[in-house]
Amino acid sequence: MKQNYGVSKWPDIEEINAKMDKLLKADMLHIKADAKARYMDYFDTKCQRSKEIITEARQFIPGGVQHNLAFNYPFPLAVDRAEGAYLYDVDGNRYVDYLQAGGPTLLGSNYKAVTDKVIEVIQKHGAVTGLFHEYELKLAKIINECMPWVEQYRCFGSGTEACMAAIRVARTFTGKKKVIKMGGAYHGWSDQLVYSLHIPYTKTFEAHGIPKECVANTTECAPGDIDSLRKVLEENEKDGGTACFILEAFGPESGTRMMPFDYCAQARELCDEFDTLLIFDEVVTAFRIGPGGAAGFLGVKPDLTVMGKIVSGGFPMAGGVGGRADIMSCMAAGVQSGKQRAYVGGTLTANPLSCAAGYYAIKEIVEQDAARKAGENADKLCAGLQALIDKYELPFVVWNTGSIIHFEVSGVMYLSVQDPEIVTKITERKKSMEEFGAALTANGVITLAGSRMYTSMADNDETVAETLTAFEEVFSNVER
Numbered sequence: 001m002k003q004n005y006g007v008s009k010w011p012d013i014e015e016i017n018a019k020m021d022k023l024l025k026a027d028m029l030h031i032k033a034d035a036k037a038r039y040m041d042y043f044d045t046k047c048q049r050s051k052e053i054i055t056e057a058r059q060f061i062p063g064g065v066q067h068n069l070a071f072n073y074p075f076p077l078a079v080d081r082a083e084g085a086y087l088y089d090v091d092g093n094r095y096v097d098y099l100q101a102g103g104p105t106l107l108g109s110n111y112k113a114v115t116d117k118v119i120e121v122i123q124k125h126g127a128v129t130g131l132f133h134e135y136e137l138k139l140a141k142i143i144n145e146c147m148p149w150v151e152q153y154r155c156f157g158s159g160t161e162a163c164m165a166a167i168r169v170a171r172t173f174t175g176k177k178k179v180i181k182m183g184g185a186y187h188g189w190s191d192q193l194v195y196s197l198h199i200p201y202t203k204t205f206e207a208h209g210i211p212k213e214c215v216a217n218t219t220e221c222a223p224g225d226i227d228s229l230r231k232v233l234e235e236n237e238k239d240g241g242t243a244c245f246i247l248e249a250f251g252p253e254s255g256t257r258m259m260p261f262d263y264c265a266q267a268r269e270l271c272d273e274f275d276t277l278l279i280f281d282e283v284v285t286a287f288r289i290g291p292g293g294a295a296g297f298l299g300v301k302p303d304l305t306v307m308g309k310i311v312s313g314g315f316p317m318a319g320g321v322g323g324r325a326d327i328m329s330c331m332a333a334g335v336q337s338g339k340q341r342a343y344v345g346g347t348l349t350a351n352p353l354s355c356a357a358g359y360y361a362i363k364e365i366v367e368q369d370a371a372r373k374a375g376e377n378a379d380k381l382c383a384g385l386q387a388l389i390d391k392y393e394l395p396f397v398v399w400n401t402g403s404i405i406h407f408e409v410s411g412v413m414y415l416s417v418q419d420p421e422i423v424t425k426i427t428e429r430k431k432s433m434e435e436f437g438a439a440l441t442a443n444g445v446i447t448l449a450g451s452r453m454y455t456s457m458a459d460n461d462e463t464v465a466e467t468l469t470a471f472e473e474v475f476s477n478v479e480r
């Protein structure tokens, strides 16, 4: 496919859906009791320092960790350092790392050329100034070179903030209030977007502490179904119209629910027809898919693009919104605030540290052709995993879009809200996924909660072989 992009082929969606149907109908598979006992023993004997730290942390930090990604079964590991393709915990155990900080470290963790530059910048300029720094311009310019449709760029502190700002500016620009998101997608934890997370049409299932009124203007369409989008746009017309449609261009949850290749092109046309802004949430896909992100790969120009983690190369303060200059200029700060200005901000949102980190990380990603290399590593790993699934005749499903690998042992996000037993099934299937995650960890491989895996440029034939050995050990211990 496209040069400098990591996606070598678009997955066969019908095949994935058929396999997921089968997985959901099949009996849940578990790991044999003796193997499970061995894996748990690994945590008890080889991760003692982690256990001590996390036990104490539970007293001072809710649940012991600060972010869901770190909440791993049977207990979270305390990590000492991340280096290239590996993570090392405080007990000195080494793991092949497919969490990659939740996606941003496409170059591999602690990539020296970027880290050295960041240290130099902090020593020379200080981490923050509170005022404008030239690295803010350098970052905006390099993003624009990679994604010419991002004519102007505003920094924020996280993907959540960036999604909030994108929606606010869309409403300011269009004068409309309704927002459409795709069912099952995660766009951060803001009041308006904690709606139908993970499983479509679950609406306010997870919106505890959020009054109903906050999501009164949030509407939802079915993943990958263009007719559903049209229907919601038409419905919203009766109540003032839709300000924006926000989606991950490869589908919800980094493409856990894959979409037809031409979905985004069709969504672009529909948004134009209804005078609705198209927002791509590229928190995971920007640069990881290739220099132009998912939009560049698909050849579809969004009006606004949301960025996260990777836009500061995994360093703190990771988020931003960019897009058409006429829309972006509706943001207050820099342009006079007041009427027709969306009030957004944040004291430390732009600073020399994160802007320099982002600038040098993006520069390296492009110069090193990181998206293509990471994608090739994922292709090899995915092919190996499929061969193991076939060898052990397991119902598990694996596919990848470039360096994003989906590995489903339970299919929890494919459950239907119409299933009367959905609540029980979510608990059971989540538990099974966590068990597999723990089994892989005990065998030296870290995944995102036992399902997704992000490869990086730092992977190689050795890490792929090491990973396949770990998977084979676990697969050979599945109870039949």
Ligand SMILES: Cc1ncc(COP(=O)(O)O)c(C=O)c1O
Residues within 6 Å of the ligand: 102, 157, 158, 159, 160, 161, 163, 186, 187, 188, 189, 248, 254, 281, 282, 283, 284, 308, 309, 318, 319
């Ligand atoms: C697609 C997507 N959007 C938004 C967010 C929120 O970003 P943050 O965690 O930086 O707030 C995430 C986080 O994982 C994400 O994956």
